[in-house]
Structures are given as C-alpha cells and as structure tokens.
Amino acid sequence: MKALVLSDTHGTTEEVAEVCARHREEVDAIFHCGDSELPSSSPVLEEMYVVLGNCDLKNAFPEEIVEEVEGVRIYMTHGHNYNVKMSYVPITYRGEEKGVHLVFFGHSHVPVAFQQNGIVYVNPGSLLIPRSRSERSYALVHATGEEVTVQFFERDSGRELTDMRESFSL
Template sequence: MSRWLVVSDNHGDRDILVKLKNQLQPDAVFHCGDSEMRADDPWFQDAYVVQGNMDSDPNLPQVLTPRVAGCQVLLTHGHLDGVNWDLTRLKLRADAAQADVVFYGHTHQLAAEMVAGHLFINPGSISQPRGEFQALGGTCALITVTATQWDVQYVTRDGQPVPDLRFTFARVETQKG
C-alpha cells in the first residue's frame, strides 16, 4: 500500500504545499503544474513536478512518466493536451506511455474517471478552485494505491477529507509491450 498526494495550481501559495505535505505525510508527491515556483525550490525535493502554463522556470519538464510503486504514471499540466475541452489528446498520450494513472491540472476543477483502462485524476486547484466544488476553497487528491484498487479521497486546504468526494476504482493492468 502506498499513499500519494496529488496537487495542482497553487499559483505561488507555497505555504499550503508545505502544510499539506507535513499534515498528510504521503509516500509520494505529484504536482501537476502552475506552482509559480522555481524548479530548485526545496519543496520539490523528492516530488514529481511538471511545468504549467503559468510557470516560467524552463527547468520544469512538461511531462513526466515515472514508475512509482509498480504503477506507470503520466504527469502533465494538461494545457498542451486541450483538457479544457475533453481528454482525447491526453488519452492518446496515456496510451503511448502505457500509463496506469494520469495526473493533470489546468482546469482548476477536480475530476476522477476511468477511461479505457487509465485512471484520470485532476486534483482541482488547491488555491484557486473553479466549478461545482469552488465553495470548498481548494482541493487536492490523496490516493491510496493497493494491489487491486485506487482509493481517491479529495481533501480540502485544511487537510480534511470531503466525505462525498471519495471514489474507488479497480486497478486495471495495461498492456505492457
């Protein structure tokens, strides 16, 4: 079992990242971009981080595809894949990467869905949320990974789980080849 923190779009609010990492104590941390922080920021140490459309540090990569706890991860901001409209281009990127799970941001709206064997997770914006769950004041995702499932729990800025925003998905083996 492994616990992952997925966060996005803090837009310079570094303090919330420090607070959540300390409070939630995840095994792995993924940042989906628009941090507006430098690539060498100490908070990024031991974290997987990509560049968003509002990030100016060219040392942040556009896409990462690490293998973490036996899972193939695709991490991107999403702006280059048209995630404001649909997940088609991101799904094609996930297919090419043989990703089990895809983390993306950009829309500032949380989302969790299984598409063609890939689990797509948008943690929402931790600092500038939009859409249906804007009133929560910001969200991130805490994901518990087991051999058979993904347990996705959305968490507010104060580190509290949102009871109605917990989802469980069966783990699906993607074709490795």
C-alpha cells in the same frame, strides 16, 4: 502505493508546505501537476515530482514525466497541451500511449477522477483558485494491484470531500 497530488498552487509556499507536512508520513510520493509558479530550486518542491504548467517559467520543469512508484506506472502533465478544459479525449489518448496505470493532470482547477480504458485519471483541483466547487483541493491516490481509490481534501481544514471519493478496479 499512496501518492499526494497537488496542482495549480500559483506561487503559494506556506499552503503547499502545510499540506505536504499533513500527509508526508503516509505517502510514498508527492506529485505537483504544474503551475507552481515557483523556481525549481524552491525548497517546498524538493521532495516532489513536478511538471511545467502554462504559468511556470519556461524550462523550469519537464512538460511531462513517467514514474514508477511501488510498481504503479504514473504519467503526469499539466494538461494545457491536451486541452483538458475542453475535453478529456486528448489526454486519454496520451495516457494510453504511455502505457500507465494512472494519469495526473491539472490546469482546469476542477477536481475530478475518472477511468477510461483501464487507466485512472486524476485532477486534484487547485490549492488556490477552485473552479466548479468552492473548496481549494488536493488529492490522495491509493493504488494496489487491483484497485485505485481517490480521495479529495479541502486545503485549510484537511477535511475529506467524501462526496467526491472514487474507487476503480484495475
């Protein structure tokens, strides 16, 4: 299973469409972790799983989803309800409650990948307003039955941020 993961795009459509077009043929699914600030009817979001962020219109999207793609169970939420800017503990508890392999979240605009209790957590950063790094980023997540590889990319050039690549055993 290979997924494109975006978050915190805050009203941008051209940039989202460009990143999706860049990777559409190589991924099984596209996930948007919230704060798209677009209506649910926006054509750029048509082929994506999307959750509600704190800047989105209320009830535009679900607050959380669990999806299975190619045998990999994925939980996605924006992260604001789990205080991800303060600690990852609440979201790790939620991931365990959901019984998933992967958790995708956003909100902090900080790209990160880590593993806790056998679950891999990924925040792709922001396509618009980066924090902690200068690059506007997104992620590609490749999960096999035994391993997860997370790659982060810079939005404009599509260049991999190789110092951020992470691999985890499941």
